[in-house]
Amino acid sequence: MLGFYQHLHAHPELSMQEHATAEYLEAHLDALGIEHFRCGGTGVVGVLRNGDGPVVGFRADTDGLPIEEDSTVDYRSTARGTLEDGTEVPVMHGCGHDTHVTALMTATEVLAADRENWSGTVVLIFQPGEETAAGARAMVEDGLWERAPHPEIIYGQHVMPGLTGTVEVAGGPAMAYADSWKVTLRGEQSHGSQPQDSIDPIVLGAHIITRLQGIVSREIGPRQAAVVTVGTFHAGLKENIIPATAEFTLNVRTLEDEVRTQVLAALRRIISAEAAASGAPEPVIEELYRFPRNVNDQDAAAELTEVLSGALGAENVLVAEPKMGSEDFGTLPGALGVPSVFWFFGGFDAQTVESGTMPVNHSPRFVPVPEPTLWTAATAALAALRARLGS
Template identity: 65%
Template sequence: MDLDDALTQRMHELYTGLHANPELSMQEHRTAELIEGRLEDLGAETFRCGGTGVVGILRNGDGPVVGFRADTDGLPVKEDTGLEYASTANGVLPDGTEVPVMHACGHDTHVTAALTTAELLSAKQDAWAGTVVFIFQPGEETAAGAKAMVDDGLWDKAPRPEIIYGQHVMPQPAGTVHVSRGTAMAMADSWKVTVPGRGGHGSQPQDTTDPIVLAAHMVVRIQTIVSREVDPRESAVVTIGSFHAGLKENIIPAAAEFTLNVRSFKPEVREKVLASIRRIIRAEAEASGAPEPGITEISSFPQCYNDPDAAGAVLNELRRELGEGNVEETQPLMGSEDFGSLARAIGVPSVYWFFGGHPSGMFDSGSPVPSNHSPHFAPVMEPTLSTGVRAAVTAILSRVGRQ
């Protein structure tokens, strides 16, 4: 299936419009309306699911059922790409804070590729038979979207697929695709830790319990978990992402707060690291004579796992379509995704791959390459978008294509 000039132009216009108008997680109202309109123009059945999630169903006679997922949310990042179609949008976080919004993770490329794939399949019905379920998922960045769709009865309302595919643009050479067998991305757990103390005057520390000193000990000790408690042959990352306490240099505050993030590939490693963090937090508080700190879960991402046989089949098909030199089998990434929840909910396999978004020359320049979540992240339109479409169409047709 080829992208002709007219479809390519529509694809580019769709992409620039999406890029200029991002929306925060679980607030993708305009984006959902646009997706619904595009799908309905193709004759697809549509329904809302999980709030701002949209499902589109393309039926074309008897045959296999395949799922394909694209995430739709932007990030609270102020864009600094210099693009003519750069975002100037603002949004409001759940706590009421107004923030700039940007498609800093490339979800606009995912939506564009999925909608263009649906248009191609709709126009070339003689090339395939079966049903394709397009899942436009909100809230990937907060790990809320996939769960919201499943909890809202996604698989009671939509045909159950035999496999679910998904993809993500990355800071890799445009025109390339990268697939792993087995684990594709890590599990991730984020916590907020509230450390109570007893406040007072900075000149009278004997009458206080200093939560800054206490929390600092926790932070330092937590950093030893990976180096001293996890088997060196395993992988884990523990990051303290924020630390807040106090308002004035001569006041010992009544509490401190920090947030942390844990990445791991194996459930047993995940449980060990999280248990160790809890142990250290409680033990340090007891050592300081302070109340037990509060731990609040911010988010929890499941493992993103590629069925090895299905991933191998996708690799072979993509190499035939894109060329051996453009498709690489890779190792898992420490990044995280909630994509895996969609297939796990119904016990079917899934495959998730990555496609490049930057000019190849950028990697030889010696300058830093903008990563996902950077204010400078700006995938080049081509061959990024056409590669995303070709990869999606190839994977889907490997199941529903007419021989």
């Protein structure tokens, strides 16, 4: 298990480019005698059959991030990749997807070697492209549920900045909606010394971005959750030229349908109104991607909590609050209309947790301690599957 994890960590690949990762997973499934097929480009689906019984699905995401790793582990990543625009970037498993894959493959190995004590079918979904919200959709569109048995429930899990050896399970909403937009502001270019002849998209952008921060603080109720983040702003080529355009990207997280609708409408209203106030043309808004909300089935989450308490100890199973992070996991059960449960496990020792400097997901220092993190995740995956499979 440790060697498998270290290989994955040292060889990450960008979203929807997980070619070597897919081949590595296929080789392991071949060695276990498990049938499999490609799906969604670089996705791999294994079908572990063992007689009659329930069908259960489990998903693990496989992609890395354009991050340069800042760690001292001897299996740290020095990998490079190329973004869609041709930019070469460092690549790292900065969100811990390598731990997810390792846990599922380890649970699969145990089940494959212990067929006498269970019956049914496990659908193993090694999904690409989670970070771009492309992978789950690509698998569904590529006929995942026409080619694989239909599970009665689908499980998934995610490593988080928390105490290793513990897991957190939410009943109901587990992770937020995410909407990402690119906004192009159109102005009138002129010499920097002649602002009267311009429509300055940088000033316009500054007003919009400042005004957007009032949506959460002044339009959303204090008991409701929402996040509006502007992550990039680009404009101009020279200090004495007022540019013709400016561009920014934003990201919105919400937990409730009505709040999401309200926030997105407010965004459009403010962007349009500020442009009108500046005498600028209507901005161009482009949707980059959208993550669905992840909602755990209440009954299944309660059952899983009991199962994990038995496997890990009740003191190590915590109740999770809904997280404002997002996942495309919900696309997979949503396409079938079956229940799902998605939970979290901690990845850092007590000293790191208590230090106040614990790295978060997408940090260049997000390298979970292998043990007992991997053991916990693999044990949780195995317990969840065994509880559903026939005996």
